[in-house]
Amino acid sequence: MIEDDAPAVTWDDRDSPRSALYGDVYFSSEDGLAESRAVFLAGCRLPQAWAARARFTVAELGFGTGLNIVALIDLWRRGRAPGAHLSVFSVEAHPIAAADAARALARWPELADVAQAILAQWPRRARGFHRIDLPQWGVSIDIAIMEALEALQAWSGAADAWFLDGFSPALNPAMWRRELLALAAARSAPGARAASFTVAGQVRRDLQAAGFSVERAPGFGRKRRRLEAVLPGDPAAGMPGPRVAIIGAGIAGASLARAFTALGAETLVIDAAGAGAGASGGPAALAAARLDAGLAANAGLFAQGLARARDLYASTPGAILARGAEQSRVGPKDAARFAAIAGSDLFEPGAMALSPAGLRMETALVVEPASVLRAWLGEMRRGAVERLERDETGWRLLDGAGATIARADVVCLAAGMDCARLAPGLPLHPVRGQASIADGLAWREAKLFGAYVLPTRTGLLFGATHDRDDTDIAPREADHVRNRQALAAALPELAAELADKPLGAWTGIRATTRDYLPLAGAVPGAGPGLFVLGGLGSRGFTLAPLLAEHVAATALAVPSPLPRPLAELVDPARFERRARRRGRA
Ligand SMILES: Cc1cc2nc3c(=O)[nH]c(=O)nc-3n(C[C@H](O)[C@H](O)[C@H](O)COP(=O)(O)OP(=O)(O)OC[C@H]3O[C@@H](n4cnc5c(N)ncnc54)[C@H](O)[C@@H]3O)c2cc1C
Numbered sequence: 325m326i327e328d329d330a331p332a333v334t335w336d337d338r339d340s341p342r343s344a345l346y347g348d349v350y351f352s353s354e355d356g357l358a359e360s361r362a363v364f365l366a367g368c369r370l371p372q373a374w375a376a377r378a379r380f381t382v383a384e385l386g387f388g389t390g391l392n393i394v395a396l397i398d399l400w401r402r403g404r405a406p407g408a409h410l411s412v413f414s415v416e417a418h419p420i421a422a423a424d425a426a427r428a429l430a431r432w433p434e435l436a437d438v439a440q441a442i443l444a445q446w447p448r449r450a451r452g453f454h455r456i457d458l459p460q461w462g463v464s465i466d467i468a469i470m471e472a473l474e475a476l477q478a479w480s481g482a483a484d485a486w487f488l489d490g491f492s493p494a495l496n497p498a499m500w501r502r503e504l505l506a507l508a509a510a511r512s513a514p515g516a517r518a519a520s521f522t523v524a525g526q527v528r529r530d531l532q533a534a535g536f537s538v539e540r541a542p543g544f545g546r547k548r549r550r551l552e553a554v555l556p557g558d559p560a561a562g563m564p565g566p567r568v569a570i571i572g573a574g575i576a577g578a579s580l581a582r583a584f585t586a587l588g589a590e591t592l593v594i595d596a597a598g599a600g601a602g603a604s605g606g607p608a609a610l611a612a613a614r615l616d617a618g619l620a621a622n623a624g625l626f627a628q629g630l631a632r633a634r635d636l637y638a639s640t641p642g643a644i645l646a647r648g649a650e651q652s653r654v655g656p657k658d659a660a661r662f663a664a665i666a667g668s669d670l671f672e673p674g675a676m677a678l679s680p681a682g683l684r685m686e687t688a689l690v691v692e693p694a695s696v697l698r699a700w701l702g703e704m705r706r707g708a709v710e711r712l713e714r715d716e717t718g719w720r721l722l723d724g725a726g727a728t729i730a731r732a733d734v735v736c737l738a739a740g741m742d743c744a745r746l747a748p749g750l751p752l753h754p755v756r757g758q759a760s761i762a763d764g765l766a767w768r769e770a771k772l773f774g775a776y777v778l779p780t781r782t783g784l785l786f787g788a789t790h791d792r793d794d795t796d797i798a799p800r801e802a803d804h805v806r807n808r809q810a811l812a813a814a815l816p817e818l819a820a821e822l823a824d825k826p827l828g829a830w831t832g833i834r835a836t837t838r839d840y841l842p843l844a845g846a847v848p849g850a851g852p853g854l855f856v857l858g859g860l861g862s863r864g865f866t867l868a869p870l871l872a873e874h875v876a877a878t879a880l881a882v883p884s885p886l887p888r889p890l891a892e893l894v895d896p897a898r899f900e901r902r903a904r905r906r907g908r909a
């Protein structure tokens with residue numbers, strides 16, 4: 325459980341931070357930065373180890389004040405190759421308050437800009453992976469806010485360097501458990517190095533048992549020795565600058581373009597009918613956690629998806645139309661479900677609060693799809709992709725006449741229902757939806773009551789209908805009637821105000837799956853380089869930004885921001901895997 329309050333930090337007479345929980349210092353009070361550089365950066369042979377590498381991954385046990393990572397990024401930014409990307413993964417079960425970290429880091433003005441950039445995106449107090457983006461230096465950081473063993477089990481990356489920095493083994497043996505060090509070795513790239521301030525015998529023996537060669541090097545300051553370790557093997561070169569083609573310019577395609585670009589890849593988005601021509605073309609969309617998930621495994625997916633979407637929309641000009649949403653109780657189980665959600669550590673304190681009507685979702689957002697697509701899509705080309713072909717030079721995207729629209733090393737399907745035609749076998753089902761739009765009203769808040777009402781830039785929208793296996797997108801008067809009825813049952817005054825107002829329609833075809841979770845990952849059985857982000861159902865604006873980062877990371881072989889259990893929930897191969905398991909049983 326992640327505590328609601330940050331753990332207490334005490335300050336010694338040199339204003340160095342110390343953990344009240346563990347009774348140990350976060351870093352040397354003599355000169356923490358010099359110690360960090362000598363023990364961890366030099367101990368992992370940085371910067372030499374990343375010379376000539378397009379992508380490099382550093383993992384850390386114990387994020388603490390962030391000093392090691394700030395020092396790491398300071399070194400990286402001064403010498404990185406153009407276009408190179410650094411992925412950082414760190415683990416922290418007891419995140420300190422940003423104000424404490426700011427005080428700890430303030431003593432090194434030379435690091436102020438890196439420290440400030442990290443402090444501005446300081447992890448929330450919610451269990452899960454938290455991403456910090458530093459595109460100005462080609463860096464992304466995932467911090468796992470959870471117990472270290474669970475974090476390493478959930479991480480799918482492979483580190484080139486490890487900073488083992490979990491307080492002294494005597495005061496915190498849990499951070500140096502044999503199974504944890506074995507897991508660190510399992511989550512390492514060939515030739516990975518590990519560094520630590522401790523040379524405790526048990527730590528050395530357990531690292532050796534995990535496959536590391538371990539040495540004691542001359543220590544820093546008053547410490548006589550520090551630890552350096554290395555795994556056998558040579559690091560892989562990595563795919564340099566793949567050509568990435570994305571089919572579809574809805575929220576899935578736009579999120580993919582953004583995510584690949586952030587990793588330094590060039591993208592081309594191809595759409596048959598232009599940005600937002602499919603289901604992502606409405607005037608407003610809700611991004612919110614899925615409450616019917618309760619606190620089941622998939623609730624974590626929606627919680628992390630929303631947290632990531634919020635950060636990305638917040639830095640997208642014009643994207644946010646309104647903040648917060650009020651969810652009314654609609655079923656007999658809602659009161660208990662909402663109470664459990666309000667108390668869950670999947671959400672930061674205050675994000676979910678019980679209210680007289682039901683649940684106030686403080687962190688939900690209403691976004692303007694067009695603003696998001698405009699900002700994220702990047703280079704686009706018009707074209708209807710009829711089929712895909714693969715040869716030894718990569719993928720070819722062909723139109724109906726057999727002409728090549730584009731060639732690519734990596735292709736991502738983000739074409740709504742058409743994903744299932746381009747990659748036959750993808751298990752998608754259409755669900756038609758129509759929302760009703762009224763202009764000229766001042767309506768500022770999102771309300772959910774089975775259906776919803778959202779503010780738009782010029783009024784509001786309400787609805788929407790859900791009709792399975794219906795693929796006709798022509799607006800229907802009968803659907804406006806259904807939307808008005810649902811509104812009248814929950815908000816009779818608003819429904820009466822709208823009674824004689826003319827309504828516009830936003831219709832679209834949602835692509836859904838049997839288990840109502842998206843498809844995000846490699847297309848099963850398609851050969852290398854073909855990925856899908858689809859099946860987003862009614863939740864594209866909550867889930868696409870995070871899942872696109874998962875797909876881009878998988879395609880470029882860099883660590884995914886999605887914990888393994890959540891990646892399995894959205895793995896496009898899950899249905900086949902489950903069928904095989906049932907067959908065996
Ligand atoms: C009425 C309604 C209300 C909704 N409200 C919300 C909401 O409030 N919040 C929310 O999160 N979600 C909402 N949804 C769901 C949301 O719209 C979808 O989850 C999301 O739009 C899916 O995005 P996508 O990018 O996967 O697909 P789409 O937006 O459908 O994009 C697919 C794109 O692919 C292109 N394309 C298709 N085939 C080809 C091809 N062969 N070659 C080239 N291009 C091709 C299309 O032209 C289209 O632009 C709503 C949906 C509807 C219908």
Ligand SMILES: C[S@@+](CC[C@H](N)C(=O)[O-])C[C@H]1O[C@@H](n2cnc3c(N)ncnc32)[C@H](O)[C@@H]1O
Nearest residue numbers: 386387388389390391392417418471472490491
């Ligand atoms: C020495 S401090 C890390 C210092 C940090 N690297 C820095 O640069 O400030 C160790 C950190 O590990 C965290 N920690 C201790 N035990 C943990 C565990 N079992 N799982 C996850 N984090 C843990 C502590 O909360 C603390 O922040």
